[in-house]
Amino acid sequence: MTTILSIRDLRKSYAGGFEALKGVSLDIEQGEILALLGPNGAGKTTLISTVCGITTPTSGSVTVGGHDIQTDFRAARRMIGLVPQEIALEPFEKVWNTVRLSRGLFGLGQNNARIEEILRKLSLWEKRKNAIKELSGGMKRRVLIAKALAHEPRVLFLDEPTAGVDVELRKDMWEIVAELKQAGVTIILTTHYIEEAEAIADRVGVIDKGELLLVQDKDTLMAQMGKKQIEVMLTQPIQTVPDSLAAHNLKLNGKGDALVYTYDTNADRTGITTLLNDVAEAGLILRDVQTRQSSLEEIFVNMVSGEAT
Numbered sequence: 091m092t093t094i095l096s097i098r099d100l101r102k103s104y105a106g107g108f109e110a111l112k113g114v115s116l117d118i119e120q121g122e123i124l125a126l127l128g129p130n131g132a133g134k135t136t137l138i139s140t141v142c143g144i145t146t147p148t149s150g151s152v153t154v155g156g157h158d159i160q161t162d163f164r165a166a167r168r169m170i171g172l173v174p175q176e177i178a179l180e181p182f183e184k185v186w187n188t189v190r191l192s193r194g195l196f197g198l199g200q201n202n203a204r205i206e207e208i209l210r211k212l213s214l215w216e217k218r219k220n221a222i223k224e225l226s227g228g229m230k231r232r233v234l235i236a237k238a239l240a241h242e243p244r245v246l247f248l249d250e251p252t253a254g255v256d257v258e259l260r261k262d263m264w265e266i267v268a269e270l271k272q273a274g275v276t277i278i279l280t281t282h283y284i285e286e287a288e289a290i291a292d293r294v295g296v297i298d299k300g301e302l303l304l305v306q307d308k309d310t311l312m313a314q315m316g317k318k319q320i321e322v323m324l325t326q327p328i329q330t331v332p333d334s335l336a337a338h339n340l341k342l343n344g345k346g347d348a349l350v351y352t353y354d355t356n357a358d359r360t361g362i363t364t365l366l367n368d369v370a371e372a373g374l375i376l377r378d379v380q381t382r383q384s385s386l387e388e389i390f391v392n393m394v395s396g397e398a399t
């Protein structure tokens with residue numbers, strides 16, 4: 091695998107001394123999709139802005155395709171596309187011109203075929219002659235992506251790409267991201283939506299208070315930290331968990347008619363067979379049994395609230 095983006099001990103203190111990034115290091119492989127999750131104010135936008143050269147780091151280094159973002163700014167910037175959080179477009183400009191001009195900003199010659207390909211991929215071709223102000227919010231977001239792709243970047247940053255968009259457009263965005271990945275583009279997106287990370291990311295990074303708490307393969311993360319729960323529903327409610335079941339660390343639900351057992355998905359033995367035997371021996375009668383896998387959301391919430399080990 092080839093590392094396309096390398097971030098080393100990146101720090102950013104804003105005027106007044108506030109430390110928004112406290113030594114972030116991260117390597118991103120070519121062609122992967124990395125989702126950066128973090129609560130408000132965690133430092134996600136600061137990290138992206140610094141890598142894109144919009145914010146100057148206090149210390150540390152970043153290279154994109156081997157180009158240092160400070161000493162070799164033009165070459166580094168040429169490889170990056172940025173889809174900002176805020177929609178900032180010229181309302182009276184036509185879609186076609188908006189995207190074409192963006193390419194020109196990077197000193198690239200005109201390439202109408204390439205612009206057409208981008209507009210078609212983003213379902214904007216029919217709208218190419220429309221002024222930006224005539225487009226819906228969702229279409230404007232697509233134009234932002236088209237603009238960011240106009241100079242054929244190898245690394246695309248999407249800052250909250252689906253904040254405030256409807257479910258349908260969110261699914262479209264995910265498809266667009268998957269297609270870009272197929273085309274070899276490396277994608278880093280920030281999101282508040284854990285389901286988004288769960289749906290499209292190869293790796294997930296969790297950032298909080300300017301620190302990268304972890305970066306891990308999404309499936310490994312979910313398997314390693316994921317706990318499963320089994321809910322044993324009883325025909326008759328009980329007041330307390332019988333002493334004979336104490337070793338299983340069960341919790342009784344609010345109504346007293348279900349026992350909740352938490353187990354590690356990676357353990358050699360889940361203990362379910364013994365549990366069910368012991369439940370029967372305690373004279374309790376099962377009505378039903380359900381299992382539940384903890385989601386990335388629960389893992390994330392535990393992590394930023396400092397409960398994870």
Ligand SMILES: Nc1ncnc2c1ncn2[C@@H]1O[C@H](COP(=O)(O)OP(=O)(O)OP(=O)(O)O)[C@@H](O)[C@H]1O
Nearest residue numbers: 104105108110128129130131132133134135136137
């Ligand atoms: N120009 C600035 N001057 C001073 N402080 C700033 C500046 N920009 C951001 N901050 C602070 O740095 C911290 C990180 O902000 P940042 O925008 O990077 O967070 P974020 O993770 O992107 O949050 P959100 O999810 O709300 O967009 C916040 O506490 C913010 O108030």
